[in-house]
Amino acid sequence: MKKSKDEAEQTKRDIVEAAKGLFAVKGYAATSMSDICSAAGCSRGGLYHHFDSKEDLFIYIADQAFTASWENWDQAIDGTMTATEQLYKYADYFVDTLEKPLNKAGEEFISRVGADSEAGQRFLGTMMAYMQRFERLVQAGLDRGEWKGGNAQELSMMILGYFSGLSDHIQMMGKEDAKRFYRKATKLLLEGIQK
Amino acid sequence: MKKSKDEAEQTKRDIVEAAKGLFAVKGYAATSMSDICSAAGCSRGGLYHHFDSKEDLFIYIADQAFTASWENWDQAIDGTMTATEQLYKYADYFVDTLEKPLNKAGEEFISRVGADSEAGQRFLGTMMAYMQRFERLVQAGLDRGEWKGGNAQELSMMILGYFSGLSDHIQMMGKEDAKRFYRKATKLLLEGIQK
DNA sequence: AATGCGACCGACTGATCGGTCTGTATAAAT
C-alpha cells in the first residue's frame, strides 16, 4: 500500500488542509481525529503515521498558518508603501490566508493543554512571534507619523482583535465579499466613525 | 437532603455561573458536565435535575447573557445621551456582563448541533435578537448625524466584531484594566487611527 | 405524626474519544 514520496506528501497536505478547516470551524476539542480522516480521505492509522498526536497536528497547523504565512509578506510589499497601504494589504492577506482563523481554536487549545505545558509554550511562542511581526507594521505607521495613538503594542492588540473578531461575520460570505467587508472595516478603523 | 426553594435556586445560579465561565474559556465541547459540577460544587445528578441536557444548559446561559442583559440597558441610559456616550457605556457594559464572551463557544455550539436543529435555531434566534438590539443603538448614531458610514447593519457587525475580538486580549487583565482598554479601543474606533 | 415531593447523590451505560499495534502492499535500496 505504500505510495511514492510525492504522493505521501500530498496525503499530508490533504490532512493539514482538512484539519485546518475543521479546527477553525468546529474548535479544537470538537474536531475529532476521525473527522479529520473522513475529510482528508485517509485512515486513522495513516494520520498517525504523519503526526504523532492531535496536539502535534494542531501546533504544526498553527505554525504554518501564523509563522510561515509571513514569509512572503516582505516581498509582497515594497518599501515605498505607506503603513496605511500596508494595512489594507494586510486586510486582503488576512482573508486569503486566515479566512477561517485559528485564534478561537488556539485559545481553547491553550486552556486544554495548559499555558505552561510544552505544547502550550510552543503554540504561545508562535502566536507571540506573529503578533510581534504585526507590531512592526504598526510601529512603522507611528514612526512615520501616519497614525496616532502612542502605544504600538496596545494598538496592535486592538487591530488584530478587530480583524479576528470581524471573521465571525464572514463565514457565510464569498471571498470577494469578505475582502470588501474587510476593506470597508479597515477604512472605518483608519478614519473613525465620528463625523 | 432536600434544600429549601431559595437554596435550590442558589444551586442553579451556581451551576449557571460556573458553566458560563467554563464555556467561555474552554469552549463548548471541551467543557464537560463533570467540569461544571466540580466548579459549581454539585453532583452530576443534581445538575441534570436543573437542566435536561448540555444543550439546554448552554442555551439557557446564552439567553441569559445575550437577551436578559439588555433588560437594564434602557434604564441605565437616559434619553439625553449621545450615541457616542452610549457606545462608551456599552464598552463598560460589555466588560461587566460579557467579560468572558460566549461568542466563540456559540459558534462551536452551532457547528456541533447544526444551524437548522431546534437547539441551533433557538441559539441563533437569541443572537439575532441581540444584534438587532445593538443595531438600534448604531442606527440612532447615524440618524442623529453623529456617525458616518451609511449601513447600520454592516456597521453593527463591525463594532460587535471589534468588541468580541478585543476580548481575546483581556483574559489576563483585571476588570479595571479591561475597561480602560475597551474605552481606549472605543475612542480609537470613533476617532480613527489616521492623523 | 405521617406522608409526599422536590433536591440531590453517585453508580451505571453505551457511545466516542485519542492513541496503539499489527498486518500488508509497494516504492526504493541493495
Add this chain to the structure above:
DNA sequence: ATTTATACAGACCGATCAGTCGGTCGCATT
C-alpha cells in the same frame, strides 16, 4: 531478485463523555 523501509489500513484499548436511574434525605403539606 531480494531485502528494507515506508505509507498506509483497521481492529483494538483504556479513558472519558453525555445522559439515566434508583435511592436518600429533609422541607412542606395535611
